[in-house]
Amino acid sequence: MRVKVLKITVGLMLAVLLGGCSAMSKQDRFSRNQDFFNRFSTHTLVAIRPSKMSDDFLILRKNHTFVYRTKVIGVNVCYYTGQYNIESGVLRLAFEPDHIPGIDTRYKITLDGTDVVLQGATNSFAVVEDAHAFYSVLPY
Numbered sequence: 001m002r003v004k005v006l007k008i009t010v011g012l013m014l015a016v017l018l019g020g021c022s023a024m025s026k027q028d029r030f031s032r033n034q035d036f037f038n039r040f041s042t043h044t045l046v047a048i049r050p051s052k053m054s055d056d057f058l059i060l061r062k063n064h065t066f067v068y069r070t071k072v073i074g075v076n077v078c079y080y081t082g083q084y085n086i087e088s089g090v091l092r093l094a095f096e097p098d099h100i101p102g103i104d105t106r107y108k109i110t111l112d113g114t115d116v117v118l119q120g121a122t123n124s125f126a127v128v129e130d131a132h133a134f135y136s137v138l139p140y
Helices: 002-022 026-034 131-135
Strands: 043-050 054-061 065-072 075-087 090-095 106-112 115-119 124-129
Touching: 026 075, 043 115, 065 090
Parallel strands: none
Antiparallel strands: 043 054, 043 124, 054 065, 065 075, 075 090, 090 106, 106 115, 115 124
């Protein structure tokens, strides 16, 4: 009987801990809801910046909108949206004015062999999907 109660208690504690720590903030949920119709646009590029516990994704869409999101252990914890522009080999991200993350807003587009790399001042992304379709967008 005690073992069963202990298992239930530990299970509930883990559920509360994981659910409370991994939920997106109200502003992130609002951004995701406002971005609903843009999600139907096809992806031009998907780039990732992996780390030990989380992954940052940058998704550029054909309608010149983008999503920057972070997943921690497979759960979305932040969601940022905006519009992008590519000029002279530089990707410029324009985030929504009231919801800006602490990442670079300018990335130099470099070609490393057949790989596309987005190099910013403090961080970089590696393209993992649709790299060949992205070549047609480059201004070179």
